Amino acid sequence: xPRSVREQLILRVAGQVFADSGYERASxxxxxxxxxxxxxxxYAYFGSKEGLYLAYIERTGGELVQRLVGADRGAGSAGxxxxxxxxxxxxxxxxxxxxxxxxHELNARxxxxxxxxxxxxxxxxxxxxMLESEGEGEPSWAGLRPPASEGVAEAIVGAGxxxxxxxxxxxxxxxxxxxxxxxxxxxxxxxxxxxxxx
Numbered sequence: 363x364p365r366s367v368r369e370q371l372i373l374r375v376a377g378q379v380f381a382d383s384g385y386e387r388a389s390x391x392x393x394x395x396x397x398x399x400x401x402x403x404x405y406a407y408f409g410s411k412e413g414l415y416l417a418y419i420e421r422t423g424g425e426l427v428q429r430l431v432g433a434d435r436g437a438g439s440a441g442x443x444x445x446x447x448x449x450x451x452x453x454x455x456x457x458x459x460x461x462x463x464x465x466h467e468l469n470a471r472x473x474x475x476x477x478x479x480x481x482x483x484x485x486x487x488x489x490x491x492m493l494e495s496e497g498e499g500e501p502s503w504a505g506l507r508p509p510a511s512e513g514v515a516e517a518i519v520g521a522g523x524x525x526x527x528x529x530x531x532x533x534x535x536x537x538x539x540x541x542x543x544x545x546x547x548x549x550x551x552x553x554x555x556x557x558x559x560x
Contacts, residue, residue, distance in 0.1 A: 365407075368397075368399065368407075369407060369417075371397055371398075372393070372397045372399065372404065372407065372408075372414070373414075373417060373418050373421055375393055375396045375397040376388075376393050376397075376414055376415070376418050377418055377422065377457075377459040377460055377463060378396070378459050379392055379393050379396065380415060380418065380459070380463045381458070381459035381460075381462040381463050384466065385411075385415055385467075388411070388415075390404055390405075390411055390414075393414070416477065418460075418463065419463065419464065419467065419477060419478060419481075420477075422457060422460035422463065422464060423464055423477075423478065423481035424481075425453070425457075425460075426450075426453050426457075426460075426461075426464070426481070426485070427481060427484050427485060427488075429449045429450075429452075429453055430446055430449055430450060430485060430488055431488055432449075433445040433446045433448070433449040442492055443492065443545065443548055443549075444541070444545055446488075446489070446492065447522070447541050447544045447545055447548065448541055450522055450526070451526070451529075451537050451540055451541055451544070452537070454526045454529065454530070455537055458530055461526060461530070462530070464478055464481070465523060465526075465527060482519065485519055486515050486516055486519050487515075489515040489518050489519060490511050490512060490515035493505075493506045493511045493514055493515055493552065494506055494507065494511045506552070506555050510555035511555075513555070514551050514552055514555045517551045518547075518548045518551055521544065521547045521548070521551070522544060525540060525543065525544055525547075
């Protein structure tokens with residue numbers, strides 16, 4: 363098996379173990395056994411448990427950010443909001459282990475929490491840019507400015523985190539329904555932000 367393929371397999375298995383057990387209790391022996399590799403091979407590839415964890419966070423968080431950044435840039439602001447929300451929820455559904463690890467790390471140990479915090483800041487920044495762009499086709503999108511754009515971006519991302527965590531406990535709820543609720547929450551937050559330039 364090529365090294366790149368084996369690394370992806372190890373990272374996928376590691377994500378399951380980290381999501382189930384948390385970083386501290388996750389066992390390198392268990393990860394090696396589930397991935398079908400030796401424990402020395404894990405250390406040869408990633409150096410340490412922390413190195414494996416960081417590699418997993420970088421891969422998973424990087425994919426999330428790229429998917430949100432690439433979400434339908436051709437749409438107007440209101441359409442792009444829906445595209446970003448749809449992409450976020452698709453990621454959570456497809457990578458529930460990855461989302462669990464990323465979210466739990468936000469409230470966990472340093473320095474790993476700092477790295478995840480940087481990823482979250484990237485997501486908030488992307489939402490903020492979207493809010494500051496001039497809207498099309500909807501009166502509420504007139505281009506928010508700081509501090510309104512900053513606060514509303516944080517509120518939208520925070521609402522998404524809470525909703526995603528709730529949804530993982532209720533997987534029978536259709537993704538479309540969750541997306542509709544999230545869009546409604548985001549629009550309500552935007553509509554209350556009346557401080558604009560001019």
